[in-house]
Each structure stands twice: as structure tokens, then as C-alpha cells.
Amino acid sequence: MPTLVGAGIVVTTLNKILAIAGVVVTLGGVALGFRSVSAGGTVCGSAFQPAAGITPMACDNALNSSGTLVTVVISAGVLCLIAAAAVKVVRDKVSA
Template sequence: MPTISGAGFVVTTLNKILAIAGVAIVLGGVALGFRSVSAGGTVCGSAFQPAAGITPMSCDNALNGAGTLVTIVISAGVLCLIAAAAVKVVRDKVNA
């Protein structure tokens, strides 16, 4: 059974933290996408599904802002997952 050195333990822990954080951030972004937004007392719906029958111009800024926030948060989560995969690939190449 191979033993994990001090540096190997740190890299493994970093990999797990990045993966868990990435998944949590992506799920948080998805949850934000379903959060209802409003503008001037008008319920605009969510970033994923605007409300039916709303005046488009009254909710444009609120929905655009919500969509931008969701995109940024999900992108940050995906970047964490990519970083976790990169750390794993580098670790595997070094240990090979």
C-alpha cells in the first residue's frame, strides 16, 4: 500500500477542497438562477424562467443582473472543478 508524503497529503487535500467547493458553487449558482427577482414592485420571475405577462422593459435590468450573477457564480464553480482536475492530472503525472 503506497504511503502519502506530507506534500502528497497537501495536494490530495487541495484537490478534494477544490472539487467540493466547485460542486457547492455550481449548485449555489443553479439555486440563484431559480430565485425570483422583482423590479419596482413587479415580480419578474427568475433568471431561468421569466414571469409570464410582464412588461419586458420594466424587468430587463433585474433579469439581466440575475442572469449575469448566475453566469459568474456557475463559471467560478466550473473553474474550481477544472482546477481540481488539473491538480489531479499533475499529481498523477508526478507520481507515475
């Protein structure tokens, strides 16, 4: 079976890029989860820890939006890490 000389380098580079991007995006999502949000001048706290004593309806929309953003960003990071693992498994099976 013929192999391309540079294909291994490309796959290794792709694997590293996916892994690094996955870690960076996941950590970015975690950082977004600790970012404080506010609604109408009321500090609502963060997606991970809402502020104590807030009126729930005043901050519901801001906290829901923040929680959704955090979920999407962390999920994207985890998908990048899964893709990196999948590329590594396929590369190892092909080279074996």
C-alpha cells in the same frame, strides 16, 4: 529526485477542497438562477424562467443582473472543478 513526505497529503487535500468548493458553488449558482427577482413591485420571475405576461422593459435590468450573477457564480464553480481535475492530472503524472 527527493520528495516531500507531506506533499502528497497537501495535494490530495487541495484537490478535495477544490472539488467540493466547485460543486457547492456550481449548485449555488443554479439555486440563484431559480430565485425570483422583482423590479418596482413587479415580480419578474427568475433568471431561468421569466414571469409570463410581464412588461419586458420593467424587468430587463433585474433579469439581466440576475442572469449575470448566475453566470459568474456557475463559471466560478466550473473553474474550481477544472482546477481540481488539473491538480489530479498533474499529481498522477508526477507520481507515475
